[in-house]
Amino acid sequence: MQLDHIAISGETRDAAQLYIEEALGVPLQAGGEHAVFHTHNALLGLEDGLYLEAIAINPEAPTPDRPRWFDLDRFSGAPRLTNWICATDQLSTDLAALDARMGDPVSLQRGALEWRMAVPEDGILPFDNCAPALIQWDRGDHPSRNLTARGVRLTRLTLMHPKADELQTLMSPVLADDRIRMETGPKGMSAEFITPHGVRRIEG
Helix, strand or coil, X not given: CEEEEEEEECCCHHHHHHHHHHHHCCCCEEEEEECXXXXXXXXXXXXXXXXXXXXXXCCCCCCCCCCCHHHHHHCCCCCEEEEEEEECCXXXXXXXXXXXXXXXXXXXXXXXXXXXEEECCCCCCHHHHCCCEEEXXXXXXXXXXXXXXXXXXXXXXXXXXCCHHHHHHHHCCCCCCCCEEEEECCCEEEEEXXXXXXXXXXXX
């Protein structure tokens, strides 16, 4: 399992995109629309095969028949870092070994890209959304391969939660990444990047 991408949510996609562009000083690219959950995004390619996603409810899409992923149905306020997503090539096996609250696989498609994402029935990930969402890319190029390099590299992702030690215990058997830190404290997230304009941060 490895870190795949990071999601910054907004009340609108434009707001989330603008927040990232102002925070990091680089432009995002058009993403697309998501069936099933009826959200849409914009993307920023990072070094090391990662990417950032500005995501929000698509106001022109119908209301889905289930809660949206990333707890977006309850999102309000300023854009902020809300989720981290890890990729695996054995989604069902990893889910069985982790926490049942991480959800069940949902099959998704956008153009030639096909993937499965583990999404809880209520849209809320364990540890108050501090646990990662799990994804398995099944078909098509990984999104990062089609994004323009902007010279931005993630150096640290910090996850704070009162039960950070339990989250660490849950994830350590399947995920080893020196960039990811889990700290005990009030719930929160932050990501630090090296950019063409120096060190920048995005908060959650």
